[in-house]
Amino acid sequence: MTAPRDKLGRPVVVVTGMGIMTSLGAGKADNWAKLVAGESGIRTITRFPVDGLKTTMAGTVDFVSVDPFSSTGLSERMAEIVTQEALEQAGIGAKADFPGPLFLAVAPVEVEWPQRRELGRAVGAPDFTYDDLLRISGGGKYSAYHHRFMFGSVAAHLAETFGTKGSPISLSTACASGATSIQLGVEAIRRGETDAALCVATDGTVNPEALVRFSLLSALSTQNDPPQAASRPFSKNRDGFVMAEGAGALVLESYEAATARGARILGVIAGCGELTDSFHRTRSSPDGKPIIGCMNKTLADAGMTPDQIDHINAHGTATPENDKMEYNTTSAVFGDLISKIPVTSNKSMVGHTISAAGAVEAIFSLLTLEHQRIPPTINYETPDPTILFDVVGNKARDARVTAVMSNSFGFGGQNASLILTREPA
Amino acid sequence: MTDTTSKPGQTEVWITGIGLATSLGEGLDANWTALQEKRINVDQTGFAPYIVHPLMPVSFDSQIPKKGDQRQMEAWQRIGTYAAGLALDSAGIKGNKDILSKIDMVVAAGGGERDLNVDTGVLTAEAKGANAPGFLNERLMSDLRPTLFLAQLSNLLAGNIAIVHGLGGTSRTFMGEEVAGADAARIALARIASGESDIALIGGSHNGERKDLMVLYEFGDFNLKDKFAPVWARKDHAGFALGSAGAFLVLESRAHAEARGAKPFAKLSSVVADLARRKHPGDMAATLEKLWAKLPRREGKGAIITGATGAEPATSEERGFLKGHAEFPVRSTGTMFGHTMETQFPLGLALAALSISRGALFPPNDSTGTEIEMQGAPTQIVVVGAGHWRGEGMALVEAVG
Numbered sequence: 081m082t083a084p085r086d087k088l089g090r091p092v093v094v095v096t097g098m099g100i101m102t103s104l105g106a107g108k109a110d111n112w113a114k115l116v117a118g119e120s121g122i123r124t125i126t127r128f129p130v131d132g133l134k135t136t137m138a139g140t141v142d143f144v145s146v147d148p149f150s151s152t153g154l155s156e157r158m159a160e161i162v163t164q165e166a167l168e169q170a171g172i173g174a175k176a177d178f179p180g181p182l183f184l185a186v187a188p189v190e191v192e193w194p195q196r197r198e199l200g201r202a203v204g205a206p207d208f209t210y211d212d213l214l215r216i217s218g219g220g221k222y223s224a225y226h227h228r229f230m231f232g233s234v235a236a237h238l239a240e241t242f243g244t245k246g247s248p249i250s251l252s253t254a255c256a257s258g259a260t261s262i263q264l265g266v267e268a269i270r271r272g273e274t275d276a277a278l279c280v281a282t283d284g285t286v287n288p289e290a291l292v293r294f295s296l297l298s299a300l301s302t303q304n305d306p307p308q309a310a311s312r313p314f315s316k317n318r319d320g321f322v323m324a325e326g327a328g329a330l331v332l333e334s335y336e337a338a339t340a341r342g343a344r345i346l347g348v349i350a351g352c353g354e355l356t357d358s359f360h361r362t363r364s365s366p367d368g369k370p371i372i373g374c375m376n377k378t379l380a381d382a383g384m385t386p387d388q389i390d391h392i393n394a395h396g397t398a399t400p401e402n403d404k405m406e407y408n409t410t411s412a413v414f415g416d417l418i419s420k421i422p423v424t425s426n427k428s429m430v431g432h433t434i435s436a437a438g439a440v441e442a443i444f445s446l447l448t449l450e451h452q453r454i455p456p457t458i459n460y461e462t463p464d465p466t467i468l469f470d471v472v473g474n475k476a477r478d479a480r481v482t483a484v485m486s487n488s489f490g491f492g493g494q495n496a497s498l499i500l501t502r503e504p505a
Numbered sequence: 506m507t508d509t510t511s512k513p514g515q516t517e518v519w520i521t522g523i524g525l526a527t528s529l530g531e532g533l534d535a536n537w538t539a540l541q542e543k544r545i546n547v548d549q550t551g552f553a554p555y556i557v558h559p560l561m562p563v564s565f566d567s568q569i570p571k572k573g574d575q576r577q578m579e580a581w582q583r584i585g586t587y588a589a590g591l592a593l594d595s596a597g598i599k600g601n602k603d604i605l606s607k608i609d610m611v612v613a614a615g616g617g618e619r620d621l622n623v624d625t626g627v628l629t630a631e632a633k634g635a636n637a638p639g640f641l642n643e644r645l646m647s648d649l650r651p652t653l654f655l656a657q658l659s660n661l662l663a664g665n666i667a668i669v670h671g672l673g674g675t676s677r678t679f680m681g682e683e684v685a686g687a688d689a690a691r692i693a694l695a696r697i698a699s700g701e702s703d704i705a706l707i708g709g710s711h712n713g714e715r716k717d718l719m720v721l722y723e724f725g726d727f728n729l730k731d732k733f734a735p736v737w738a739r740k741d742h743a744g745f746a747l748g749s750a751g752a753f754l755v756l757e758s759r760a761h762a763e764a765r766g767a768k769p770f771a772k773l774s775s776v777v778a779d780l781a782r783r784k785h786p787g788d789m790a791a792t793l794e795k796l797w798a799k800l801p802r803r804e805g806k807g808a809i810i811t812g813a814t815g816a817e818p819a820t821s822e823e824r825g826f827l828k829g830h831a832e833f834p835v836r837s838t839g840t841m842f843g844h845t846m847e848t849q850f851p852l853g854l855a856l857a858a859l860s861i862s863r864g865a866l867f868p869p870n871d872s873t874g875t876e877i878e879m880q881g882a883p884t885q886i887v888v889v890g891a892g893h894w895r896g897e898g899m900a901l902v903e904a905v906g
Contacts, residue, residue: 131639132646188659188680190617191721193641199720200628207629210621210716214555217723226725227894231615231659232681236895239780247778247896249688250681252614252659260677264692271699288642289649296651356610356676358667361577361655370673491655492664494676 084336084504086350087383090270092504096343097170097331099162100443102430103139103324107165112447115455116476120308120429122322128288135300137307138286139324139431152189154284156234158327159184163242163280166329170343172276173243180274182244183264184235185257185281187435191229193289195222234282244278254490255395256354257281258328258438259498263352265332275337281439282327291323297362299399311432312459313396313425314403314467321397324431328439335504347446350483350501351382357493363401364489368409371495375413375485378497384483386414389421389499391454391479393445393486394469396425397432402489407467410487422479423469428458438488442498445484449502453478515698519762519769519905520858522596522755524588524708527842527852528558528748532591533859535561540856540867545841547733547746548714554730557713558748558843563587569669579618579656580749582665585710588751589666592706596755597767599670604765606673609702610666611693613685613709613847614678616659619717623648662710672706683812684778685709686850687890687898691776693756703761707754709848713747722747727816727893735840736815737824737875743817745893748843752852769905770858771886775800778898789822789891796899797830797887805884805903808866809833810857812849816893823891824875833887834879840870850890850898857886857902 086092100107103121104114114121121139130136144161146153173179196213199222203212227233235248253260258281265277294300301310301320312318338345355377357370364371379386395406411418426444433440448454453476460473483501488494525532528546529539539546548559565583568590569575575583593599598608627644655661660678667676677692679685689707696702722728722745729744756773777799781792809827813820827835838852845852860866866883869876888900 129638129642131637132643133639134646186680188616188657190619190657191717196624197628197631200632203632206632208625208632210625213625213628214716214720214723217720218726218728220726222724223726224724226721226727229721229724230682230894232684232892232895235681236780240782247684247688247691247780247898248681249679249692250685252678252680253676254658254660264677267696267701271695271701273695289645292642292645292649293654295646296649297654354675354677356663356667356673358671358673361661361664361668490660491658492660492676493667494660494664 092335093266093269093332093349094335094338095330095346095446096172096333096338097166098346098443098446099165099329100440101141101158101162102326102433102440103141104430106161108447115429115444116453118456118458118474120458122307122310122431124307133291134295134302135291136304137310137322139322140286141284141325150192150228151285151287152228152234155186155282156237158284159234159238159280159282160241162327162329163238166331170331172331176243178242178244178278180244180276180278181246181268182235182239182248182278183261184238184248184250185261185435185439186234186250187283187285188252189229189231192287195225238280252435253494254492255434256438256488256490256494256496257435258440259488259496261439262330262349262442262498263496266349266352269332269334276333279332279439280329281436283433283435284325286323286325294323301398309459311398311428313398313428313457314464314469314471315460316462316464318398318400318403320399322431324433326430326433326436326440328436328443330439347449348501348504349498351378351499353378353381354496357495362491364405368405368412371409371489372412374495374497378499382499384499386417389483389485391448391481391484392421392423393441393484394423394425395487395489396427398427403467407469419468419470421470422454422472422477424454424472425457426455438496441486442500445486445500448484449481449500452481516700517759518694518697518773519757519759520754520771520773521757521762521767521769522592523770523855523858524591524595524753525855526563526584526588527750528561530561531563537859537863540841543868543870549733555719555728556733556746558746559714560584560749574669577652577655578665581618581710581712582656582662584712584749584751585662586665586669588710589706589708589753590670592753592755593670604704605671608672608674609696609705610663610672610676611689611705611707612663612678613689614659614662614680615847617657618715620653621716681896682846683849683890683892684896684898685847687776687778690854690900691778694773694776697756697758704757707756708752708851710751711749711845711848713749713843713845718747729815735871736813736820736837737871737873739815740821743815745814745816745839745844748845750842750845750848750852752848752855754851754854770862771902772905774901774903776900780895781897789819790826792897793823793826793891796897800887800899800901806881807833807885808879808883809835809887809889810853811835811837811889812853813837813839814844814893815839819891819893834866834877835875836867853888853890854900854902857888860886861902861904
């Protein structure tokens with residue numbers, strides 16, 4: 081390892097700690113073992129009744145207990161566990177004293193059905209209006225719900241628990257949120273505002289209304305049986321994404337600060353980029369220009385050319401439109417090289433962890449760099465003949481991997497990409 | 506402490522566009538006139554016993570020409586998309602494809618505007634005995650409008666702004682109530698000051714006329730009830746009256762603005778923010794004091810515009826902090842505009858820039874003596890935003906020297 085600064089004269093940003101949780105399990109070791117073995121975390125939902133739903137499976141995290149249960153509570157608990165794992169690995173700061181800011185990708189927060197139903201029951205009458213609900217909400221009986229359902233509550237809890245500095249930022253860029261949290265951390269370090277940043281992304285929102293919302297937009301797979309085979313990125317018979325829960329945490333540091341304290345460097349965030357698509361609320365511009373521009377911006381930010389990327393960790397949601405668009409845009413950026421670059425979608429196994437996905441997949445990309453082994457895209461039985469990626473189908477592949485591009489695209493025209501490398505360029 | 510201050514050698518950041526749609530009116534002149542006349546627009550009956558500052562009706566068509574776009578949004582998004590358009594107009598960049606294709610957007614947003622009929626329908630049916638395991642699923646599948654989700658998603662305010670006004674740069678949405686507005690300005694300022702960005706659209710919007718939000722704040726007994734009073738006169742009758750507003754600003758590097766001949770309202774010199782633990786009395790005031798000390802040295806004629814909510818104990822803590830800086834005349838936006846949550850800080854920035862550009866602070870509107878008259882033109886205005894529950898932000902807006 082050499083220069084503490086990149087080609088553009090900015091501090092090199094490295095990763096010194098990682099923590100992860102998905103429907104496959106808790107922690108890097110467990111997740112990685114299952115991921116390269118091609119195991120699926122998708123299962124039939126047992127958390128709530130699925131009668132009347134078109135989609136009855138998801139990648140739920142059922143091994144973490146939260147009481148009283150809420151999606152926001154689960155998001156918070158998962159974030160706490162993965163942050164703990166990342167901090168233990170990084171060995172940075174002191175207990176409850178992290179020397180930098182927090183950037184948290186978190187699903188939008190709102191009062192949830194269990195709490196709404198509790199209010200409904202508390203009215204104590206068979207007929208009532210919304211005003212009656214409002215009338216009984218005060219008086220302190222439900223004050224804990226105020227705190228729980230503040231948008232900033234998860235970040236405030238993490239900031240207080242881990243002693244991050246300054247105002248923690250809670251952000252949402254839909255399915256790109258996890259990547260955006262990393263980007264904010266990278267920028268803060270590059271500007272010299274801090275030597276370290278804690279970037280966390282979490283999503284625990286598999287609940288009835290969230291499933292219904294995505295169902296009504298026809299975004300979810302309905303191949304419920306067997307659930308493990310539902311998520312089929314790049315397959316001809318793919319029919320939508322599978323909702324999933326998970327969290328990821330990364331400790332970012334300047335290369336200089338990390339080496340000064342003798343920290344083990346797990347990888348480098350060599351580049352990040354984002355570009356808005358103003359075409360439509362849920363669909364990409366048919367010409368793909370915003371996504372192409374996003375990838376090109378990211379390459380430029382890393383000071384790299386397409387031939388230096390030797391693996392792509394795809395967004396790969398398994399919706400008919402995403403995968404097609406992702407192939408068209410990626411091949412526009414990489415040209416003839418695209419047939420030689422192995423591509424995989426972790427979502428085939430862990431589902432789509434929505435707000436967490438960008439961070440979860442960045443961590444899987446860094447583990448790929450560490451192990452020089454690319455996790456498979458499972459359920460790849462019937463390749464889509466129009467998607468000519470070199471998909472790492474069904475079985476993990478050993479490969480020389482020096483630089484990974486990880487892509488995230490979301491509703492609202494959100495596109496974000498990251499380039500992760502083993503060592504500073 | 507995270508802070509952003511233009512350092513020597515860093516570029517100066519100007520406020521070159523302001524868009525306001527509030528309970529007092531649309532546009533800068535209407536809001537300025539209402540402030541001069543000490544007008545306050547509150548509805549004390551529509552949501553009684555709760556009080557709201559309703560949006561002064563606007564013609565959404567003028568900024569959101571396609572009805573199809575309007576239908577895809579709920580009120581909070583329409584207000585924001587409208588105000589964002591006004592800000593782009595004000596900066597003279599509406600429809601300027603070269604600039605809009607690279608503008609960086611940082612939006613402070615809440616979300617989750619609900620269909621109250623659907624919610625009430627489910628709950629009353631359950632109260633009457635509907636208890637089949639799939640009852641909730643089936644009702645939601647049949648009753649929810651498919652597009653409602655997109656009207657609820659926090660980042661779809663930014664998404665709608667991009668679609669309607671053709672913004673193609675970057676887009677980030679911050680959540681987290683009041684301080685999200687300060688952090689949006691802080692990050693945009695940092696990016697421009699360091700040269701990562703040339704121009705940014707920042708702001709937020711809020712629909713205060715929402716019973717689902719009132720339920721959330723009623724959980725904590727934060728809603729102002731029964732009788733309106735200025736923020737500083739609510740000590741024994743605490744709470745905030747939700748307000749509807751959209752407030753957006755165009756921030757721009759001095760060089761970028763000068764190259765296109767744009768005139769500044771003011772410059773944004775510094776934005777700082779923190780998270781006080783608020784476990785003990787004085788915690789929040791101490792954090793405000795720390796933030797104050799972080800702002801660049803103030804030598805000019807100063808004033809303070811605060812988004813104090815009227816909620817306790819936060820507002821009493823803030824009053825204590827303000828007493829220590831009594832030489833700065835104070836104005837509370839909560840009294841005139843209500844509490845607009847994520848939008849309150851951008852609103853404060855907008856009014857600070859407007860006051861500087863018009864050479865006068867707007868008059869006090871307070872019965873307690875906390876707000877005093879100011880003679881002469883302010884050259885430096887500190888914008889304060891302390892959340893009703895968590896989060897503290899502060900900014901320094903200055904005349905361009």
